[in-house]
Amino acid sequence: MSGIDYKDIVLRKALPDESDRLYDLVTADERWTEFNAPYFPYQTPTRDSFEQGLFQDLLEGRNKKVIEYRSQPVGTVSCYWVDENTRWLEAGIALYDSRQWGKGIGKQALVAWISHLFDTCDIARMGMTTWSGNPGMIACGESIGFKIEGRLRRxxxxxxxxxxxxxLGVLREEWQQLYDMTERR
Structure with a gap:
């Protein structure tokens, strides 16, 4: 299966036969919900709502992809337009299996994903939004070259x-200085 390969990870579309596997990944260890905007109400998806929502997006693989680490799905990357007319794109990541946290998987996945988005989208800047209750995400973003551009207090x-x-944000030219766009292929 083709995907975006970078170091120990692959970003790829979901496979049609892995709905149960990915549903279990998202729902078995919901510790990730403590950091992924927990101020918005979260409810564990039903199998049907998962299959009609997130799983369909992962099958399509355009704005969301599965993060595979050592041949095992561990999370997802995503992107969404804040304003497509002004080319304002934001990226996100979720590592669902907390046993995989702290291994650099998120950094690798974001480097591959952000590079892919710069390669395939006509944008000058890539953004990410998080909250001060998620210092790991802030540190991850800064460690790969993102800068804190704004802080909306309280x-x-x-x-x-x-x-x-x-x-957080990074400009295309800053990214190109940090990452040789050919080294990840």
């Missing part, structure tokens, strides 16, 4: 505490 209220919304 706009995320969660479990009795206010948190900041953090905007």
């Amino acid at each position: 706009v995320r209220y969660f479990k009795g505490t206010y948190y900041d919304s953090i905007k």
Whole structure:
């Protein structure tokens, strides 16, 4: 199966026969929901809603892809237009299996994904948004070349505490200086 290969990971479309496997990945260890915008209501998807939603997006593989590490799915990368007319694109990542955290998988997946998006989209900048309650995501973004471009103070209220919304970004020319676009192929 073709995908985007980079070091120890592959970003790829979902396979038609792996709905159950990916559903179990997303729902078995929901620790990821503590960091992935937990101030928005989350409910474990039903199998049917998963198959009609996220799984369909992963099968299509355009705006969402499976992260495979050592031949095992461990998460997803995604992108969405904040404003397609002005070419404002944001990226995201979710590592569902908490046993895989801290291994550099997220960094590798984001380098491959951001490089792919710069290769395939006519954009000058790539953005990511997180919150101050997710210092690991902030550190990951900064470690691969993103800069904190904005901080909206105390706009995320969660479990009795206010948190900041953090905007990170990297310009195409900054990315090209950091990553040889041919080294990941």
